[in-house]
Amino acid sequence: MSTTYRPTGPREFADRWAASLPPGARVGVDGAVEADTTWYADHLLAALRERARPVLVASWQGFWRPRSLRYEFGRDDPESYYGTWLDVPGLYREVLEPLGGPTSRWWVPSLYDPATDRASRARRQEVPDDAVLVLAGSFLLTNALRWGFDAVVHLTTSDAAVRRRVPAQDADRVLGGWHRYLEQDEPVEAAAVVLRCEDPRHPAELVQE
Template structure:
């Protein structure tokens, strides 16, 4: 199994914060380096064989390139890509199956730092309205309460 996180494909902080740190539309539209995801992750892993992929391009902690080396992917490898907004039109076509974690704005506010809450909730509400992740995903899990992490809503 191969694992990647969408934060490893964020754009540099100077580009992410171009319209301010709190802008939900900038978070939704501009934080993810979509061409990088396709070039280094989804494109190579979509090939039938001889696949060489990069698990990340960016380290958000240092705001620099992650310098992750290319890796060989076995022909039978499965990628688990974790992240927000993966069912947007510009990303979802490279994914074979997606589990959508349905979360209310109130649960998001409880889980993210207060200074990020408006940005994250605003972007999440836009994502739900525009991209219908619950209707598009292969399976939907409801994730409201950390004591009961998931409830299957739809397979």
């Protein structure tokens, strides 16, 4: 089996993928550059809404741990960034498990406000059975987290492209954590779709032939 990359466009991809998502799907958009994950999530949201599909929107930042825990070993520690910034049990408890349940569905849109470094105080909400969750962030295909999603789009990006698109002071932390993720969790193998994202405006989709 050979692998190739087929050029596509963000909207073309989103339109095609939105049409294939079943009611109630829990979808992640996973990448090293947060702005890229948000941008692709926005395209997917637009495509779903054009089809009059109910959609839930979330970001991994809404489930970060407090700054005192994230920075326990320093702001720039890549191991902490990979392993402890995200409150995985909280994300499962308040979003992924209740949305994946067989009975009435509910969720809490966020637990944390990164702007204030305090609890977001978001309230539990009941949601339609057919609502699709779209969550953007990093490390969504770790061995601990991947089973909470029905499908994840994984964005691959070279180190040089990451350094061009994240703040200089964050690049070493982001790349260090991302390399650990790629080596330990093999997200390319687990993703439903892989997009090469050197330029987010001109992606290419991994195709196995």
